[in-house]
Amino acid sequence: MSTLYVSKAVYDQMRAHGEETYPQECCGAMLGRPDGDRWSVVEAVRAGNTRTDSAHNRYNIAPVELVRIQRSAREKGLEIAGFYHSHPDHPAQWSPTDFAEAHWLGCSYVITSVAQGKATVTNAFLLEGASEEEKRFEQQAIEIGGQ
Amino acid sequence: MTIFIPTPLRTYAGGKDEVEVAGATISEALDSLTESHPDLRRHLFTNEGKIRSFVNLYLNDEDVRYLPAKEQSKVSAGDTLSIIPSIAGGAE
Numbered sequence: 728m729s730t731l732y733v734s735k736a737v738y739d740q741m742r743a744h745g746e747e748t749y750p751q752e753c754c755g756a757m758l759g760r761p762d763g764d765r766w767s768v769v770e771a772v773r774a775g776n777t778r779t780d781s782a783h784n785r786y787n788i789a790p791v792e793l794v795r796i797q798r799s800a801r802e803k804g805l806e807i808a809g810f811y812h813s814h815p816d817h818p819a820q821w822s823p824t825d826f827a828e829a830h831w832l833g834c835s836y837v838i839t840s841v842a843q844g845k846a847t848v849t850n851a852f853l854l855e856g857a858s859e860e861e862k863r864f865e866q867q868a869i870e871i872g873g874q
Numbered sequence: 875m876t877i878f879i880p881t882p883l884r885t886y887a888g889g890k891d892e893v894e895v896a897g898a899t900i901s902e903a904l905d906s907l908t909e910s911h912p913d914l915r916r917h918l919f920t921n922e923g924k925i926r927s928f929v930n931l932y933l934n935d936e937d938v939r940y941l942p943a944k945e946q947s948k949v950s951a952g953d954t955l956s957i958i959p960s961i962a963g964g965a966e
Contacts, residue, residue, distance in 0.1 A: 752964060778964070785964035790930040790937065794956045797878065801891060807881050810961050817965035825963035830928045832882040836963075858917065859926070 729865070731809075731835045731851040732767040733757075734872040740771045742846035745813030745839045751782035752813050756793070757837065758800045759808035766808035766835055772796050785824070786812045809835030809851075816841070819848040821864050829854050832862060837869075875953045877907050883957065886913040900931065900938060901945040903955060918957070932956040 733741075737757070744753040754776050759768035774792050778785040788810070800807055809831065814822075819840035821829075829836060832854050839849040851869050856862035876894055879887045887893055888911065895910070897903035908915040918929055925931065925945070931938040933947060933955055941947045949955070 754961070756961075778962075781964070784966040785962070787960075787962040790958050790960060791932065791935060793930075793958045793961060794932045794935065797880065797956060797958065801878070806891070812963060814965040822963065822965055824966065828928075828960065828962040828964075830882070830959035831880070831961070833885070834881055859928075 728868050729853055730765050730868045730870050731837070731853070732759075732762060732765060732870045732872060733837075734769055737768055737771045738849070738869070738871050741811045741837060742839050742849060744771070744773055744811075745815075745841040746844060746846050748776070748782075748813065749841045749844045750815045752776055752778075752784065752786040752815060754786040754788055754810065754812040756788070756796045756800075756807055757809045757811060757835065758796075758803070758805040760805060768808050768835075770803075770805065771811065772799070783815055784817070807831070807834065809837065811837035811839070813839045813841045813846075816843070819850040821852050826862075826864060829862065829864070830859065832856055832858075835867060836864070875903055875949050875951060875955060877903060878954060878956045880957055880959060882959065883914060883917055886917060887911045897949065899943075899946050899948055900933060900955060903949060904945070928960045930956075930958040930960060932958060
């Protein structure tokens, strides 16, 4: 199992975001640096959920917001390491929708279960595979740093 | 013009996060990109040669799908083209 390194502050921010938007899904990007064969996430960037029609069980980040996030990351010398979202009153496991809509190969997808408004389990899944046709999610261990 | 490469595709672009290309239109710029980095083609285009549905192209801050001339839009040296795979999902 690979490991995703996340600073304590970022880990807490992602989980707090899920609690704030409950009962709707939150979403955002994780910025970091490659650290050997793993990502080291140092910043979480909140994004708006454009799926206002079904925000309790769907999320979508506007591409133009991603363009700006990618630009901002580059200016800071960081990269988009992955994305996070919450599952209100659902387990912190990827769903068929999560899988079908995942296209950032080599990046991590972090999911936090928020039960009755309280963040519970947070899991990370690496989107593995050399192409869209071969992609698969593999669970990662989350190592939480001290900052 | 400059094409910005998203994290997942850098492996196929020599590890670079941006590539300078020549071309009078977006389409020509993409051709130039995939000529210099052929492995990118199958990640960006379908077998029929169309941009994959989940790949978004932004000319500066404009979605190429909504430009009147789409991929035939003219570009200049100072323009940037961002390649951004979509991000979506949900619990059910």
